Amino acid sequence: MNSPSNGAIEYDVGTDQWVLNMGPQHPSTHGVLRLTLRTDGELVTECAAHIGYLHRSAEKIGENLTPRQFIPFTDRLDYLAGMNMNLGLTLAVEKLAGFTPSEKTRHLRVLAVELCRIASHLVAACSTGLDLGSFTPFMWSFREREKIQLLFEELCGARLTYSYITPGGVTADVPEGWLDRCEAFLDQFEPVIDELHALLTSNRIFIQRMAGIGVLSAEDAIAYGCTGPVLRGSGVARDLRRHGEPIYRGMYDDYRFEIIAPVNGCYPQDHDYPPVPPQAVVGDSWHRFYVRMLEVVQSIGLVRQAIAKYRQSSGSVDPPWQVKQKLPPGEAYLETEAPKGQMGFFIVSDGSAVPWRLRIRSSSFSNLSVVEKLCRGVLLADVAAIVASLDIVLGEIDR
């Protein structure tokens, strides 16, 4: 725009749009995600996600190793939920082989997987706080996660990459007194959830930053293939622990738990956790966060039930298969409910010990795909909140 009266002074100030490169080294992109944002001032007009910075050819490696040898690589897919990744591959292989582990093994697997889900959701929920500039809840949740890791260390010798659940069974039975320590942890942990709610869920600034931001409708969530808390946060009550294939669903047959999802805006159970704020819209970042926080409570219940059932069941825990045990020819695909969403393993075997093909369906990959839709027309600060609420793990996306 030129000045109205005289042309002596140039009033034309450039107001171009910027392309802002966020990542792969950026504090809030959860690893090595790279987002390129087209920004008009603080307003993001376009967002594109670039992935592949953590690609390690996990699927190809899986075609050169036996499933038992490949288990340590699954730990590194979603490195925040190694147990769940172990279970995904293990069940797919066992489905192919038509193998059913003993009752005691089943309960022990449920125990490990749900404990790991607590750990993963703790990181997810509280790194959301970190992305909003609140450092303390992150430290508090890591303090609790540390205790879970110590339990796992005692159980299988590893803190992060467990390789505990393997085709055939688990690598070791629980050590003496471990179940008591596990229960003691749960008793101590339950009140801490209220503290985290006080710092985040019901904090007014947190609600202002999360409620109504990044609204993902149920139709869009299904269309984009979103699963896990992202799908449930949009009000779709789908959880493979109840809706999955029999071999996976059967693990949870005699367990009681609720599927957490705001169906028609209401959560299923009568819980005494913070009420849904009026600003929150089903499918927004706040609901995705809240679903995870409530799922932690459900997982605590599941772990308690698993401990009781493990104690009641007789027999022994199944040992792992031989490393080079041959697989029957054929193919099997199985999806399990990992903390981030539905994690699928596809195995094709030609009858040898090494799978002919191995493919992995990543939940974070589908969940990330909505970021371009959600980040259009939001402010720069909201991008961090939205990415945090999607809870992606790049190790799983890039594989």
Place this chain on the structure above:
Amino acid sequence: MTDQIASRLPESWAWAAWAGAALIHVALMLCFVLAAVAFFVWLERKVSARIQDRLGPTRVGGRFGWLQSPADGIKLLCKEDIIPAAADSFLFRIAPYLCFCPAFAAFAAIPLADGWVALRLDIAVLFVLAVAGMEIFGVILAGYASGSKYSLFGAMREAAQVVSYEAPLALCLVIPVMLAGSMDLTTIANAQEGWFTQWFVFHNPFSFAAFWIYVVCATANTNRAPFDLPEAESELVAGFMTEYSGFRWAVFFMAEYTAMLAVCLIASIAFLGGWNGPIPWTGWLGLSYSVHPALGFLGDFVGFLNLTAKSFLGVIFIMALRWTLPRLRIDQVMAMCWKYCVPLAAAMLLGAAVWLCLFPGGVFRGVGLRNAPSPTVAAVGAFAGEREQVQP
């Protein structure tokens, strides 16, 4: 001090007296400010550690890590000095000092005890606000000169935020100025002499509310959480400081803590009685210059400790806020300023002005100990309507 030095020198050497006095003042101020900043760096680590169930520094200097700040300083001095290729080298170099100097210069007019001030100005409040507000130039320059988009984003946020919050901040400070009838910070503090009920924060409901608005605006003005948008880590990496490292980064850091100390000192002087403790025991013990110069100095020193304690408590409060709350978004920060802080501060100013006309003594002024022999008599006096006039 200029006069004292000048009296020992020939008359034609008056400039030397000026220069000498100025140097001594600057040295004293630097000592106070740098010691406070070093303490705050350590304190922030310890406060955040306590809040987060950690220990904080424990290694350098014994159990409590007392020497952590000097160790940090040495580390930063030894770091490689990096100026990005895309940066405007000259502006990039001077920006940190443009940021620190105004924050430091504001201390020239801030009294630390009765008469302990480098420059006793009649317009001290105005001077402090104006000079401290210049800090923003350094930040904008840093953001512009860094040649990084993140830095520029941080600088733009700072420009919008700090300029906005200066308005309600100044409005809040007008209330103590009005109550004391002076813009001289020393006069303002002395007008609150006596019991803690004499403090301007307790003068009337409006000044009480204005104090809390001041707290919000001061937090925003010093870029502390939940208003730390210019350096929002999760969005802008480090905002305007993204490209800075080593000692230049440390200067920015010092500027932030210096500004934080400055706003807390002003809050203590304008609202919380300055160097007057909650209980006027120094007066009872006769620690005044009228009894003996040494006793008077001792009284001033106690006052200095009072003021320091109050402002340090304020700093700890701001730190605790930072480690508790998430960060606001830029539109929410601006809405908070223009929709809530400015109208509220203006309303408080109006309310305080009306109150001053109707009840010049304030809420508790009647029960002050200074002119009343005992609280009972004073209370009776207050009911009888014998209210004390505000000190000029």
